Amino acid sequence: MSQKYGLTTQEAEASRAQYGRNELSRPPKETFWQKFAANLKDPMIRILTAALVINIIFVYTGHGDWLETVGIFLAILLATLVSTYSEYANENAFQKLQEEASRIFCKVYRDGEPQEVSITDIVKGDAIILQAGDKVPADGVMLAGALKVDQSVLNGESEEAPKMPGDPALALDPEKVDFLQTYAIYRGSVVLEGEGIMRADCIGDLSVYGKLTQELKDNERESPLKHKLRILAAVISRIGYLGGVFIALAVMIHKMLQAPSLGAYLSSGGALVQDLVQAVILGVIIIVMAVPEGLPLMVALVSSLNMRKMLRDNVLVRKLVGIETAGSLNLLFTDKTGTITKGKLTVVTFLAGDGTVYTEFKSLPETLRKATYANCVINTSAAVNDEGKIIGGNMTETALSAYMEGYKTDLGVTRTHFVPFNSTNKYSWAHVTGAYDLCLVKGAPEKLLPAADQYLDAEGKKAVLTGDMKKSLDETMVGYAKDSIRMLGLFIREGVIAGEKVPQNGLILVGIVGIRDDVRPEAVKAIKEVQRAGVQVVMITGDRRETAMAIARDAGILKEATDIVWTSDELSRLSDQQVRESLRHLRVVARALPMDKSRLVRIGQEMGLVVGMTGDGVNDSPALKKADVGFAMGSGTEVAKEAGDIVILDDNFLSIKQAILYGRTIYNSICRFIVFQLSINFSAVAINLLAPFLGIEKPLTIIQILWINLIMDTLAALAFGGEPALDRYLEEAPKERSAPIVSLTMLTKIILGGAYTTLLSLLLFLWGPLTNLFRPQTEALPLYTGFFCTYVFLAVMNAFNVRVDSVNLFDHITKNKGFIEINVMIILIQVIMTYVGGRVLRVVPLTLGEWGTVLLLSLSIIVVGTLFKIIAKNH
Structure with a gap:
């Protein structure tokens, strides 16, 4: 295909200026504020909004705290803003990577030469080279060649559609679409067989595909990981909702039983309303803490962070x-x-019909060189430039082109018909006329050699190919095969072949090329x-x-x-x-x-x-x-x-291994985050569930819980999301489809971390030696502040426990420096909040001694976690 087609560079620029680029309009993107509005409809936010409305009502009736009401409002606003920003930023980053992933290139003639350009750089009038496996990038008219295409994405018909050249003077009308017209070829069609050249007439949104693109959506299937997470979230949410209702009812029943008489309690008015408010708020707290709303964000963050690393690993x-x-x-x-x-194929040998072996192309007799050259440059789906060099061919064609480097001869023939290689026939052939009238055949020797009864000798004359000679060639090829050399047979057949299949006789063997591709x-x-x-x-x-x-x-x-x-x-x-x-x-x-x-x-x-x-x-x-x-x-x-x-x-297979490793890294990071988050959820629910019955009044407020959720979901997700891909993950067995995401070991860690946090938290309120460390004799707020800070610090220290399975908490920490930075930031923010949070967060500044107590108590969870790891390892 060395004819002059297409546009010059100047003509292409003029066409782009007049008709635009070959781009499809993108569907309208959801704005930040649209996402924000959608997130306000989240079930958790709705529950909190209901609590806010109840609080507002009670503030107006004189039974509520307006500061807590304002705090709930600000917490809802902040939580929604943070989750919206995280989601919005992550989607933008992911979309950029997706755009990079979806970039498609194709070959066009510019200035008379084949060039590879991005699909979006195609302009109206471009001559586009099409080969098997290409996706047609624009609507247009066939100028040369012959194709079979699949148009099913456009018309739903799975039958192959033949496409042949039409009158170059014809131009496609974007308003008149005819998929049956043989010269008309449409964007989105897939080239199944053949090669050809088309002229782009309708680009971008003017193409049929462009008009249909809004309807062409790829429904992404659910991964085993997402399936497991969905089931986990559903189970925990159900428990949370039931727990919230149960605790609200239990608290009200407890209050009723404590009253001197049921009648007096029900008619008490203010006390009843106050207790009802507290019961509802407590129920809301249980639901908010139980539901693992941070999991979807965690999956998105971990995937996004690892996508960038994977790109560096190809x-x-x-x-x-x-x-x-x-x-x-x-x-x-x-x-x-x-x-x-x-994937760097090299021709290492040429086996002639008489058994002679040639190691270099230049050592072949001229007649065999000419026949080999003809078969390679004419019997091909690739484009060939004026120097006779193959452009854009597959690896085999590139290897043959390198083998014949520097050789060119005028063959004096024109190709009239071409049947491309396919994996069923395992050969391709082309008919030429002019100086010769014959068919050039190229393919698997074991398919074609039985049909050969002659071969070309060193002088270019036909000689009889006997059964013994075929047997000898077969034995030589088996030896080559055992040395990882694959063979490609070159044959000719005089005259034209009727139909598309090569007959089982009449072939003349030119030679068998041996190609090596080292492991x-x-x-x-x-x-x-x-x-x-x-x-x-x-x-x-x-x-x-x-x-x-x-x-x-x-x-x-x-x-x-x-x-x-x-x-x-x-x-x-x-x-x-x-x-x-x-x-x-x-x-x-x-x-x-x-x-x-x-x-x-x-x-x-x-x-x-x-x-x-x-x-x-x-x-x-x-x-x-x-x-x-x-x-x-x-x-x-x-x-x-x-x-x-x-x-x-x-x-490279090495990159496939890396993909598997990153997949396991994501799975492991999410599992560790689940242990971390559910330990917090378990303890928060348990503390708030037991507190009313132990005489502890509201250990955690809604605002404090929203604060914990905010820092523990978003910041902790970033911390765990940065975990490196460790080769030891490849030593683990693959997870079965049906296996639950929470293993027995994970469940044990969740219960241990949650139970220890619950026990220590309750002891702060109930055991004198601990209680007395936080000025209980003056006021209650230092104790509640100490408990709140201890609770957050315990969660941070437990994150170090959860991050690694070894007793060395700083194992491979240099590969995730962000983990320490983020957890230090959580501690600093918590300290600052005790000085600025005031009545909204229900905190007061702590003394230096009280901070020391908080730190020592929180560090104790590391001792518990380490002991568990030692016991688990020995048993």
């Missing part, structure tokens, strides 16, 4: 569900080329670590069995005598039940077809496994979409990237 998250699920993977189907191997050393280590993490790795490749087995052994995938290797043919002969019985021993699928991937994903999921799949081609997209985590390769087609959840920018 892992680009398109959908959060992908990285949330990656940590739970226990079955991973991976491609070979570029992922396990280096990445870092991939070997990464595979070992992923296997140690309990993830079964299965390599799926189009290579022949011997080559696939050799590479799988080198990579450490194929190791045991019980390991299974299937070819696509063998797999197709097995029933689903037979596959299920052997799937856990499967290690390699050779000569694989795209439908094999989808089938294996489905069977794995039916077995309850969390399945990951890598892919780069248009045919991989169904399996990528179907898998629990789809890993698209950065060098792959745009369709594959769109179908995937995560894009591996460097196509």
Whole structure:
């Protein structure tokens, strides 16, 4: 395709100035204040607003405290503002990463040469090069080539639509859409086969896709992590609501039983109203403290913080569900080329029909060089420039281009028909006329060699290819395959081929090219670590069995005598039940077809496994979409990237390992935050539940609880969200789909931390030696302030307990310096609040001795936590 198409740089700039860029209008973004209004409808805020209204009523009737009422109002406002800001900022950051993830590039002719540009840089009049796997970037008219496209995203029809050149004078009318018109091609269509050139006529919102884009929404599936968190939140919320109602009723019954007589109490008016207010407020406090409203924010913060780290490790998250699920993977189907191997293919040998081996292109006889060159530059889906160099081809075509570097000859032929490579036939062919009338055929030797009965000798003459010669070539190829060399056969056939399939006879062998792709050393280590993490790795490749087995052994995938290797043919002969019985021993699928991937994903999921799949081609997209985590390769087609959840920018298995590690890091960080937050919730509920019956009047006010929630949800989420990805997480077994997120160990830690905090808090009020440390003889406020500060400090110290499983509280702390900074900030804010909070927070300044008592009491939880870790480790 060296014809002159397209625009000059100046013409492109003029077109952009006149018609604009190829951008789609974005749906209206929710503003900060719209989010703020939506957050005011949150169930927790509604409950607090109801409490505020009740307080206002009682203030006006002379039974309430106006300062507490103002405090509740400010706390609601502050809590809503903070959660809105966090959500708004996080979404903006995530959207920027999403935009980066969704950037699509395509090839256009500018100044007569193929260039790669962003889809948004396409202008009206551009000549766009289309190849298999591309997504059509604009509406327009076909100028050259032949394509088969999938238009189902536009018209719902799954049948392939052929597209052929039309009259260049034609221009698409954006108001008249005809999907059946063969020369008309529309944005959003997927190129399944062939290559061609189109002219962009309707760009941006004027395209059919642009008009439909508001209706095209991708409903994100729920990850196992979110599913578990939703169930946990629902259970705790239910307990909280029931607890709130129970405590309100229990307090009222307790007050009634304490009264001299029921009748006198019910007719007391002011006392009854006051008790009712206190009971309702206490019920609200129980609900507010029980419901873990910080969890959604925690998930968003942790995911957002880790997305930036992952980007540095060449892992680009398109959908959060992908990285949330990656940590739970226990079955991973991976491609070979570029992922396990280096992806830098090199032609290392040329095997002629008579068995002669040539190591360099320049050592080939001229006739074989010319025939090889013709097959490579004409029988291709890639673009070829005026120097005969392949532009934008796949790895194999790039390797062949490098092999022939510097060679160019006038072939004197024109391509009249081309059938592109597909994974079913495993070959491509092109018909040429002019100096020769023949077909150039290129593909898998084991598919094509049986159809060859002649070969080209060193002088370019046809010679008979006997059965013994074929057998000898086969034996040589098996030897190559065992050395991880894959083969590509080059053939010619005189005349034209009827239909699209190559006949089973009449081929003339030009030669067999041996291509090596060495295993990445870092991939070997990464595979070992992923296997140690309990993830079964299965390599799926189009290579022949011997080559696939050799590479799988080198990579450490194929190791045991019980390991299974299937070819696509063998797999197709097995029933689903037979596959299920052997799937856990499967290690390699050779000569694989795209439908094999989808089938294996489905069977794995039916077995309850969390399945990951890598892919780069248009045919991989169904399996990528179907898998629990789809890993698209950065060098792959745009369709594959769109179908995937995560894009591996460097196509390296090491980056897949990093994605799994980050998935587990997120899971671990969230689990630690759950232990931290539920310990606080458990203790706050228990303290407020027991206090009325122990003669302690309102140990925590609504404002104090909102303050605790504010600092413990937002700031603590940031602290735990910054935890590093530790390799030891890969030593843990993958979490089962059905396993609850709160394990027995976590539950023990929650109960221990919550119970100790509850016990120490109650002792402050009930045990003289402790009570006397906070001036109880003068007034009650120092004691209540001491309790409030001790409670917050206990939570901070327990955060250090929860952060690590080891007794060394500062283990890997240098990798999350923010943890110490944030917790120190919480302590400082708490200290400041005792001096400025006054009646709103129900606090007074403490003496130096009282602060020392608060610090010593709070540090005691570290001793308890450390003892628990030692006992747990020894048992």
